[in-house]
Amino acid sequence: MQPRKVERSAxxxxxxxxxxxxxxKHYSKKLFNxxxxxxxxxxxNATDIYxxxxxxxxxxxxxxxxxxxxxNILPKAYVNKFTxxxxxxxxxxxxxxxxxxxxxxxxxxxxxxxxFNPASVQAASIGQVHEATLRGKKLAVKxxxxxxxxxxxxxxxLVKPFAFRLLNMSEKELNIYIKEVEERLLxxxxxxxxxxxxxxxxxxxxxxxxxxxxKYYPKLSSNKIITMDWMEGLHLKEFLATNPSxxxxxxxxxxxxxxxxxxxxxxxxxxxxxxxxxxxITPDEKLAVIDFGCxxxxxxxxxxxxxxxxxxGLMNDKGATINAFRQLQMIFPDDDKKKIEFYYKWYKEMVSxxxxxxxxxxxxxxxxxxxxxxxxxxxxxxxxxxxxxxxGVKHFIYVNRTNFGLYTLLNELNATVRTDTFPPHVSTI
Amino acid sequence: MANADQxxxxxxxxxxxxxxxxxSVYNFAKKLKISEADFYEFYSSFAAIEKAVWEDMTMETxxxxxxxxxxxxxxxxxxxxxxxxxxxxVLKTQRSFIIYSLKKHPKxxxxxxxLTGVKMLFLDFAEEIINEGLDSGELANRKFFSKKYKDALxxxxxxxxxxxxxxxxxxxEKTDExxxxxxxxxxxxxxxxxxxxxxxxGKFLTRNGKFKEKMGI
Numbered sequence: 006m007q008p009r010k011v012e013r014s015a016x017x018x019x020x021x022x023x024x025x026x027x028x029x030k031h032y033s034k035k036l037f038n039x040x041x042x043x044x045x046x047x048x049x050n051a052t053d054i055y056x057x058x059x060x061x062x063x064x065x066x067x068x069x070x071x072x073x074x075x076x077n078i079l080p081k082a083y084v085n086k087f088t089x090x091x092x093x094x095x096x097x098x099x100x101x102x103x104x105x106x107x108x109x110x111x112x113x114x115x116x117x118x119x120x121f122n123p124a125s126v127q128a129a130s131i132g133q134v135h136e137a138t139l140r141g142k143k144l145a146v147k148x149x150x151x152x153x154x155x156x157x158x159x160x161x162x163l164v165k166p167f168a169f170r171l172l173n174m175s176e177k178e179l180n181i182y183i184k185e186v187e188e189r190l191l192x193x194x195x196x197x198x199x200x201x202x203x204x205x206x207x208x209x210x211x212x213x214x215x216x217x218x219x220k221y222y223p224k225l226s227s228n229k230i231i232t233m234d235w236m237e238g239l240h241l242k243e244f245l246a247t248n249p250s251x252x253x254x255x256x257x258x259x260x261x262x263x264x265x266x267x268x269x270x271x272x273x274x275x276x277x278x279x280x281x282x283x284x285x286i287t288p289d290e291k292l293a294v295i296d297f298g299c300x301x302x303x304x305x306x307x308x309x310x311x312x313x314x315x316x317x318g319l320m321n322d323k324g325a326t327i328n329a330f331r332q333l334q335m336i337f338p339d340d341d342k343k344k345i346e347f348y349y350k351w352y353k354e355m356v357s358x359x360x361x362x363x364x365x366x367x368x369x370x371x372x373x374x375x376x377x378x379x380x381x382x383x384x385x386x387x388x389x390x391x392x393x394x395x396x397g398v399k400h401f402i403y404v405n406r407t408n409f410g411l412y413t414l415l416n417e418l419n420a421t422v423r424t425d426t427f428p429p430h431v432s433t434i
Numbered sequence: 435m436a437n438a439d440q441x442x443x444x445x446x447x448x449x450x451x452x453x454x455x456x457x458s459v460y461n462f463a464k465k466l467k468i469s470e471a472d473f474y475e476f477y478s479s480f481a482a483i484e485k486a487v488w489e490d491m492t493m494e495t496x497x498x499x500x501x502x503x504x505x506x507x508x509x510x511x512x513x514x515x516x517x518x519x520x521x522x523x524v525l526k527t528q529r530s531f532i533i534y535s536l537k538k539h540p541k542x543x544x545x546x547x548x549l550t551g552v553k554m555l556f557l558d559f560a561e562e563i564i565n566e567g568l569d570s571g572e573l574a575n576r577k578f579f580s581k582k583y584k585d586a587l588x589x590x591x592x593x594x595x596x597x598x599x600x601x602x603x604x605x606x607e608k609t610d611e612x613x614x615x616x617x618x619x620x621x622x623x624x625x626x627x628x629x630x631x632x633x634x635x636g637k638f639l640t641r642n643g644k645f646k647e648k649m650g651i
Binding site: 099108115 | 504512515523611618
């Protein structure tokens with residue numbers, strides 16, 4: 006009775022065959038040309054996976070987005086393809102939108118709003134956005150696809166083998182991380198929760214300079230529908246196409262930096278979905294944040310050791326650094342001396358790279374070398390057998406995604422920002 | 435003196451309370467304090483009541499959807515989707531009875547007797563919107579096959595109703611998915627597709643490709 010699941014399984018099976026084929030192609034070419042690197046293979050695989058993912062909806066699309074954010078883990082070829090999946094998904098039919106409204110409010114959208122455009126203006130991975138007006142106010146109404154929550158677990162099961170193949174990691178060891186992803190994805194389907202959090206966080210961030218939030222309307226929202234103010238503005242790409250001044254780019258970049266670091270260090274809960282579609286640059290030169298689906302809370306036992314590493318000083322103390330790595334499960338209790346040295350060296354390099362922006366008072370994110378170093382480091386460790394086994398507590402997934410996402414956005418803006426506005430607060434460990 | 439509506443309501447109440455039909459019309463009439471003759475004035479049998487319940491709900495749905503402001507703006511596809519969403523909503527008010535009346539009939543390929551009236555209503559409706567779709571060019575006119583479109587929709591009808599009776603998801607969300615995907619796929623097939631072009635091309639080749647001469651036939 007679940008045609009959907011079967012359909013999707015079939016989709017993944019064909020993808021599986023194709024990827025298998027790509028490997029065959031790769032290795033047969035390699036027989037004749039030993040210098041061939043994996044770029045072409047990666048490109049082929051990414052294309053096929055992308056093609057099949059783009060025909061799916063809901064969480065698979067979300068996973069594609071998620072992978073595309075993790076530029077640090079994925080080779081560039083995957084990233085380029087996956088970035089495309091952040092947009093476009095087949096829209097809901099008009100009657101189903103009406104049905105969703107009547108289920109939530111007992112009224113059709115026409116009865117609730119003064120006007121409601123049944124054609125959606127944008128797909129939002131697990132839902133779509135409509136334009137409406139009420140008493141002269143322009144509103145954005147997000148409607149969720151039916152069955153999204155239900156299909157997430159099965160989607161993850163389907164996508165797992167491919168995700169593992171992509172990351173060259175074994176399935177068993179990654180389950181704890183997959184679980185973390187599943188939890189966040191399921192939270193995202195709860196629109197009541199999203200409205201509540203959006204209101205809380207936008208209130209808490211209300212004093213930040215140059216950051217604005219839409220007003221949310223809980224009475225016009227339900228578990229499947231969110232109504233908020235329509236925000237006028239440009240997406241990052243469009244904004245950059247207008248050739249903004251360096252000063253303006255720095256201003257927006259600073260707003261982004263403050264928004265994320267205020268949340269991480271003051272709220273200890275962070276908007277963990279820094280993909281460009283979630284932001285607008287308003288005509289009065291402010292950063293508008295329009296999606297709070299994914300919030301990652303940072304528990305004390307993660308926050309402290311992790312940001313202690315970022316804070317200056319600690320890394321000079323080898324014993325304390327190793328201690329922090331142990332608390333973060335980057336070094337396991339049963340690692341022998343040689344292993345401890347090995348992981349200490351590599352993780353130290355990673356953290357030093359990551360925390361570079363925090364080192365001084367300002368940081369220039371147009372600095373290509375910084376990103377090249379990050380990618381180079383990422384590619385280097387994905388080739389090392391020692392890193393086949395995943396390490397690090399599960400919280401890293403979203404915290405890395407958030408911070409690398411932030412860095413990438415700032416890089417696209419070519420912004421120079423003050424990085425000491427909201428510094429980490431760590432108690433000594 | 436009872437009227438048709440009261441008899442219908444009492445009957446539904448009876449079968450849902452007892453899990454089975456009354457032993458006889460005599461027995462049932464006695465409970466209602468009416469004569470058997472009064473009963474026959476409105477219904478010829480218990481099956482006739484069940485049939486009427488289904489028909490009433492279907493007519494109620496049809497009236498409701500046509501009453502919507504957007505109705506005239508809908509495409510054929512949207513009209514069919516709208517029908518099913520509204521139908522499920524109406525059926526929900528009598529879900530126990532629906533399940534009772536469907537489960538009583540073993541699943542067969544033929545339409546159960548109680549649905550014969552509904553089938554006529556539905557096929558009329560389907561034909562009407564299919565013709566609209568054919569006229570507007572939304573659907574592909576495929577001579578022989580276009581006449582079968584409505585039968586394909588009747589199959590969807592059966593599938594969706596069955597799916598709904600087994601659906602245990604909150605707010606029957608899965609049924610919404612079944613409708614959205616099922617009806618969209620069906621209408622995709624009704625539209626002009628690459629297969630049509632392939633077929634046309636094949637026809638053209640057999641007429642002009644001089645295959646026969648080349649093959650030496």
